[in-house]
Amino acid sequence: MDSPHAGYILAAYLLAGVIVAGLLVLAIIDDRTQRKALEKLEAQGLRRRSSVKTEVH
Template sequence: MTGPHAGFIIASYAIAFAVLAGLIVWTVADHRLTKRALEKLDARRPRRSEAGRP
């Protein structure tokens, strides 16, 4: 890649890589926050007792 547009092409690839890496980090962080929130809600949920079943 030594043509007149090499700098533009390399910069485009670098920006695309940075955007994709950012999206992956954001998705993983959101997954962890959502999982933690769901675990808190599940802990607050009243449990049914097995004794009441026939």
């Protein structure tokens, strides 16, 4: 790109890349953190009330 304003264009696209990558990385880290915490709690035998079936006589 031989535009005199190439630096502005490049900076805009780089920033967009950084923001999108940041959103993706944060989403992945948050997902893994919660998933691990949930697995740890479920390994202790804890279950959500809605997932525990109760027999009604």
